[in-house]
Amino acid sequence: MKMAGIPFQETVLFLRKPGFDQNLSAFSSAGRVPVLVDGDINIWExxxxxxxxxxxxxxxxxxxxxxxxxxxxxxxxxxxxANFQALRQHLPCHFVARYQNFSIPPEAQNDINRVLSIWSGCRQTHAKEGPFLFGRFSIADAMYAPVVFRFLAYGVQVEDLHRAYMDMIEKLPAAKEWVYAAKQETERIEAYEKK
Ligand SMILES: N[C@@H](CCC(=O)N[C@@H](CS)C(=O)NCC(=O)O)C(=O)O
Known part of the structure; x- marks a missing residue:
């Protein structure tokens, strides 16, 4: 929404903290964030x-x-x-951490290889139209932006073409705001603090 200049207000609910389910239940019974509330319409997933x-x-x-x-x-x-379960399980999203010498399990590496091949294909095809996966910004970039930060956090080895895409995403003002907000965050989930 920031990339498209669509105004919105953010309400932060702290994961795995008291009140999370109760506060969320007014908008979604799925028990997960994010949820978008547009007037009397609630959308989750x-x-x-x-x-x-x-x-x-x-x-x-x-x-x-x-x-x-x-x-x-x-x-x-x-x-x-829908996929990339091993990537999600072994490289949980952390916007601030930079883990040194993280050992990537083979099943997570398979997921990483698939992501890198998707990025290569898109960037090779659309290089002339702009820096995003399909030239100009699209939902696909929004879906893969958290993966960029996973790769940065865990020091995933990539080629120049991927690095250029990751650098571009990392430098977007919207991404910088995201990282800034993460750095300001004082709430912690212990399970994600150590690697
Ligand atoms: N498929 C869902 C996944 C949502 C999801 O797993 N959200 C996590 C935070 S990233 C959550 O709400 N977890 C609840 C918890 O950890 O208690 C989506 O894409 O929106």
Missing amino acids: SLAICEYLAERFPEQCLWPKDRGMRAYARSISHEMH
Whole structure:
């Protein structure tokens, strides 16, 4: 929403802290964040939120305009949303940490290789149209942005083409705000503090 200049207010609920489920239950019974509240409409699941925004703000072209590109962008976004369990399990998202000499389990490396091959394919195809996966910013970049920060946190080895994409994402003002907010955060989840 920041990338598209769509104004919103953020309400922070602290994960695994007292009151989380109770506060969330007014908006979603799924027990997970994020949830988007637009008037009397509540939407949960990150990709459903993205789809809702694409429909609500068509002028922002949050999916590529070309049907074939859009189908591809949806496919890799759903792939991110539904898969990569080993990556999620072994490299949990941490925006601030920089773990040294982290040993990547083979199953997580398989997921990483798949992500890198998706990025290579997109960047090779759309290099002339702009720096994002499909040239201009799309929902696919939003879906993979947290992965960029996972790769940075765990020191994942990448090639120059991937590094250029990761640098570009990291330097976006919206991403910098994200990292800044993470650095200001005082709440901690112990399980994610040590690696
Ligand atoms: N598939 C969901 C996943 C949402 C999810 O797992 N959210 C985590 C935070 S990133 C959560 O709310 N966890 C609740 C908990 O840890 O108690 C989505 O994409 O929105």
